[in-house]
Amino acid sequence: MDKEAEKRTEIGRLGEFGLIKVLTAPFKAQQATTVKAIGDDAAVLAPEEGKQVLLSTDMLVEGIHFDLMYTPLKHLGYKAVVVNLSDIYAMNAVPQQVTVSLAISNRFSLEALEELYEGIRYACERYGVDLVGGDTTSSQKGLIMSITAIGYAQGQTVAYRNTAKPGDLICVSGDLGAAYLGLQLLEREKQLFLESSADFKPDLEDQKYCVGRQLKPEARRDIIAYLAEKGVKPTSMIDVSDGLSSDLLHLCTQSGTGAIIYEDSVPIHEEAYSLALKFNLDPITCALSGGEDYELLFTIAPDDRQKMMDAEDITIIGIMLEENQGINLLSKGGNLHPITAQGWDAIQRLGKP
Amino acid sequence: MDKEAEKRTEIGRLGEFGLIKVLTAPFKAQQATTVKAIGDDAAVLAPEEGKQVLLSTDMLVEGIHFDLMYTPLKHLGYKAVVVNLSDIYAMNAVPQQVTVSLAISNRFSLEALEELYEGIRYACERYGVDLVGGDTTSSQKGLIMSITAIGYAQGQTVAYRNTAKPGDLICVSGDLGAAYLGLQLLEREKQLFLESSADFKPDLEDQKYCVGRQLKPEARRDIIAYLAEKGVKPTSMIDVSDGLSSDLLHLCTQSGTGAIIYEDSVPIHEEAYSLALKFNLDPITCALSGGEDYELLFTIAPDDRQKMMDAEDITIIGIMLEENQGINLLSKGGNLHPITAQGWDAIQRLGKP
Numbered sequence: 244m245d246k247e248a249e250k251r252t253e254i255g256r257l258g259e260f261g262l263i264k265v266l267t268a269p270f271k272a273q274q275a276t277t278v279k280a281i282g283d284d285a286a287v288l289a290p291e292e293g294k295q296v297l298l299s300t301d302m303l304v305e306g307i308h309f310d311l312m313y314t315p316l317k318h319l320g321y322k323a324v325v326v327n328l329s330d331i332y333a334m335n336a337v338p339q340q341v342t343v344s345l346a347i348s349n350r351f352s353l354e355a356l357e358e359l360y361e362g363i364r365y366a367c368e369r370y371g372v373d374l375v376g377g378d379t380t381s382s383q384k385g386l387i388m389s390i391t392a393i394g395y396a397q398g399q400t401v402a403y404r405n406t407a408k409p410g411d412l413i414c415v416s417g418d419l420g421a422a423y424l425g426l427q428l429l430e431r432e433k434q435l436f437l438e439s440s441a442d443f444k445p446d447l448e449d450q451k452y453c454v455g456r457q458l459k460p461e462a463r464r465d466i467i468a469y470l471a472e473k474g475v476k477p478t479s480m481i482d483v484s485d486g487l488s489s490d491l492l493h494l495c496t497q498s499g500t501g502a503i504i505y506e507d508s509v510p511i512h513e514e515a516y517s518l519a520l521k522f523n524l525d526p527i528t529c530a531l532s533g534g535e536d537y538e539l540l541f542t543i544a545p546d547d548r549q550k551m552m553d554a555e556d557i558t559i560i561g562i563m564l565e566e567n568q569g570i571n572l573l574s575k576g577g578n579l580h581p582i583t584a585q586g587w588d589a590i591q592r593l594g595k596p
Numbered sequence: 597m598d599k600e601a602e603k604r605t606e607i608g609r610l611g612e613f614g615l616i617k618v619l620t621a622p623f624k625a626q627q628a629t630t631v632k633a634i635g636d637d638a639a640v641l642a643p644e645e646g647k648q649v650l651l652s653t654d655m656l657v658e659g660i661h662f663d664l665m666y667t668p669l670k671h672l673g674y675k676a677v678v679v680n681l682s683d684i685y686a687m688n689a690v691p692q693q694v695t696v697s698l699a700i701s702n703r704f705s706l707e708a709l710e711e712l713y714e715g716i717r718y719a720c721e722r723y724g725v726d727l728v729g730g731d732t733t734s735s736q737k738g739l740i741m742s743i744t745a746i747g748y749a750q751g752q753t754v755a756y757r758n759t760a761k762p763g764d765l766i767c768v769s770g771d772l773g774a775a776y777l778g779l780q781l782l783e784r785e786k787q788l789f790l791e792s793s794a795d796f797k798p799d800l801e802d803q804k805y806c807v808g809r810q811l812k813p814e815a816r817r818d819i820i821a822y823l824a825e826k827g828v829k830p831t832s833m834i835d836v837s838d839g840l841s842s843d844l845l846h847l848c849t850q851s852g853t854g855a856i857i858y859e860d861s862v863p864i865h866e867e868a869y870s871l872a873l874k875f876n877l878d879p880i881t882c883a884l885s886g887g888e889d890y891e892l893l894f895t896i897a898p899d900d901r902q903k904m905m906d907a908e909d910i911t912i913i914g915i916m917l918e919e920n921q922g923i924n925l926l927s928k929g930g931n932l933h934p935i936t937a938q939g940w941d942a943i944q945r946l947g948k949p
Contacts, residue, residue, distance in 0.1 A: 278648060283757050284683040284834060285652035285747065292645050295631060299638035302697040302731045302742055330637040344655040344742055378655045382740070389655060389697050389731075389742030394638065404636050481637060 252353035262379055265353065266360045270367065270374045274339045276395065277373045286375035288340060290395055297394040297401070299330035305385035312436075313429045316355055318458045320362025323388050326484065328370050329462035329537045331394035333482035335402035335470065338394040340375045341367065345389075346382035370464060400476060402541065405497035407479035411542035413502060413561040414477075414551050416466045419487055420526060421515035423533025425450065425457030427522055452514040460537045466557065467539075473550045480541035486534035489584040492570065494542065501564035504582065506574045508560045531572070531582070605706035615732055618706065619713045623720065623727045627692045629748065630726045639728035641693060643748055650691075650747040650754070652683035658738035665789075666782045669708055671811045673715025676741050679837065681723050682815035682890045684747035686835035688755035688823065691747040693728045694720065698742075699735035723817060753829060755894065758850035760832035764895035766855060766914040767830075767904050769819045772840055773879065774868035776886025778803065778810030780875055805867040813890045819910065820892075826903045830894035839887035842937040845923065847895065854917035857935065859927045861913040884925070884935070 254262055272280050279287035290296050303309060303323055311319075324341055331338040343363060347356070367374055372392070428450050447454050462482075470477065479498055481490045487509070495502050509530050511519075519526040542563055543551060551557050571579040607615055625633050632640035643649050656662060656676055664672075677694055684691040696716060700709070720727055725745070781803050800807050815835075823830065832851055834843045840862070848855050862883050864872075872879040895916055896904060904910050924932040 278751075279754075279756065284686040285650040285689070285745075287687070287754055288649040288651065289751065290643055290649060294642075296641040296643060296649055296746075297638040298641065298693075298695060298729060298744070298746065300695050300697055300729055300731055300742070300744060302699050302733050302740075304699050304733055304735050304740075306736045307699075307734050333637040334640070336638070340651075342651060342653050342744065344653055346655050346657050346660075346740060376651060376653055378653055378742075380655050380657055381660050382657050383659045384737040387655075387657075387699060387735070387740050389653070391651070391653060391695065391744050392638075393649075393651065398631075398642065401632075401640055403632065 250354050254347070254349065254351065254353055254356070257353065262353070262356070266356060267374060269360075269364055272373045273371055274373045276339050277375055280373060280375040281377075286340070286342065288375070288393065293397060294395045295336075295398050295401060297331055297334050297336045297396060298391060299327055299394075300389065300391040301327050301330070303388040303390070305387065310433070311386070312433050314458060316358040317362035317365070320359040321366045321459055322362075323390050324363050324366035324372075325370070325460055325462050326537060327390045327392035328366070328372065329482045329484070331392050332462050332464060332467050333480050333539060334394065334396065335400055335467060335477060335480055336394040336396035337467070338370065338372050338392045340373045340393040342376040342391045343374060343388065344378040346380050346387040348382050348385055351386065370462065402477040402480035404479055404481055404494055407494055407498035407500050407542040407563050409500055409563050409565045410545055411478045411563040412545060412548055412551065412559050413491070413504065413540070413542055413563060414557050414559050415483070415487070415510065415538055415540050416463045416557055417536065417538040418510040418512045418515065419483065419536050419538060420519065420529035420533045421453045421456040421512050422460060422535040423529050424515050424518045424522070425453035425455070426535070428453060428518065429457065450514060450518055452512055453518055457535065460535065462537055463539045469554055475543060475547045475550055477541035477543055480539060483536040483538045483540050484534060486532045487540065488531045488582050489534070490540050491582065492584050494540070495563070495570050498563070499566050501566050501568035502561055502570045503564060504561035504572050506572055508558060510558045510560075603707050607700070607702065607704065607706055607709070610706065615706070615709070619709060620727060622713075622717055625726045626724055627726045629692050630728055633726060633728040634730075639693070639695065641728070641746065646750060647748045648751050648754060650684055650687050650689045650749060651744060652680055652747075653742065653744040654680050654683070656741040656743070658740065663786070664739075665786050667811060669711040670715035670718070673712040674719045674812055675715075676743050677716050677719035677725075678723070678813055678815050679890060680743045680745035681719070681725065682835045682837070684745050685815050685817060685820045686833050686892060687747065687749065688753055688820060688830060688833055689747040689749035690820070691723065691725050691745045693726045693746040695729040695744045696727060696741065697731040699733050699740040701735050701738055704739065723815065755830040755833035757832055757834055757847055760847055760851035760853050760895040760916050762853055762916050762918045763898055764831045764916040765898060765901055765904065765912050766844070766857065766893070766895055766916060767910050767912050768836070768840070768863065768891055768893050769816045769910055770889065770891040771863040771865040771868065772836065772889050772891060773872065773882035773886045774806045774865050775809040775813060775888040776882050777868050777871045777875070778806035778808070779888070781806060781871065782810065803867060803871055805865055806871055810888065813888065815890055816892045822907055828896060828900045828903055830896055833892060833894035836889040836891045836893050837887060839885045840893065841884045841935050842887070843893050844935065845937050847893065848916070848923050851916070852919050854919050854921035855914055855923045856917060857914035857925050859925055861911060863911045863913075
């Protein structure tokens, strides 16, 4: 929201090829599988013998998926890459390349796009992935990003959604609900800002964790590395993007299983817990339905239980059951509540004009 | 433009997953390299031993790249896939998969999207590629598509843009300029329609070829097959999407060569030729700067000349020179004109609001 003395280079002055050149010049290929990155009709990748190639793609639309009122462009670039990498990790695979396509209105200057690409570059460097292509064009309104991540795995190690079995233990990494609460906080501060005088200062200091989880999520590369190190192959896996409820339902529906989740086992960060109460929200509801956690939700064979107990940041939260036993939350009070897809709901979003 | 008794199912009723299911149900995987298509965090592809994987991606924005006033959704879906496949063929490789991501405003009904996907499916079937993933979300305005094509090649056969040498012959498939003239015609008919009474009937009968080249282009799979059959590896290659001038400049700049193009050799379809004259345009200018032809522009070693002469739909249009000899058109009158990038110009488009 700071406009003073900002340098502004009109994008039209550069042309498409000039723009791509400026934006992608700082990217250096790191991966042996990257044969040819940007600059031809297509990127060229060479997987090693016996490897499988995995592709995941996401589209992010301004006003639908992000709000530039409170999302710094650098964070947006970082998050856009990370959430795609998360999809590759969720297959128990390792991402090595990304493509980034942009549609942009002329509201954006070169400096704004450079900020966006700085975030993209940080993510690429941190996760060791190469930017290998994309497309850049104009939009009629706002910023639209389409990102594709490419990963590799040995064939047998890929973890699908449809291979869980009754009796498998349900595990989740990290904690849940904080990103959603961070979003609520940012939305509240935005409203206060819009209704207030010019010198309004948002107060986010005490909720750094939740705001950080919303604006700068990380993908759980460490969990995939831990599983590989311990020789554990998840029997099914997904990343928590839509919310624990919705993503658990994907595993159960595709695997043909039921499940039970223990409320008192669901990991919730203490800051998220108290922020939920401050907003008059039920912390477990935020954890179940919030979404955008980008944690890994996976199932393991019962024999691997101890290896999960030994892990620093993995929690066993339930067990897979037979399909006819339903999908339920066992509350702290000892009652069973059916779990429904109250996570991120495309219906509401698609209903917008 | 026909609105009578049109069935309309609101997309919001289906939800994101329901929508994906309905739209992608008719797609059947055809490729041995497709291990897992839609329905998990990522698509899984398994290239054969020693093969390289190629990726190409494009973003298409309503109001920038297409106008639904005169573009049937089925044609749009078909074209969106084909232009991406063209990028893979332009690497002398064979596409086998695509991903399709959409951002859509609630102006679009399920039936409209099914029409779009019917076109996508026709293209997939015709070119033998599998739809393996994508993302579907809402937009604030109009339709935005992001398509990624994945192709495969033996490492040594990939044709890059930066490997042409002085003395190489410059070849092009098919003919040039017709798609641009088709677009001019559609734009003119649109204006007439907007200014006229309700029973206006566009008159496109005599220009079927040009309109077809604009609305339903094909990628030159046959040329790639011919080159493979004859054992010819192009020394450089690109597809003509921005216009012959602009795309030739890419080959020359990246290869560090000059070039000469013979005006009287540039292939122009007779319908395009007479339509250009009707519009008071110079046919050679349309061929040089029109774009969207999706023909292959490539260079070959002089020894392969006869094989090009024998081909049904390949024309030798010039020769690569030393860089200091410049890049020129030799006109029918015998004069040299410098070739500049007057093709599709991102600057103009990015300058739009």
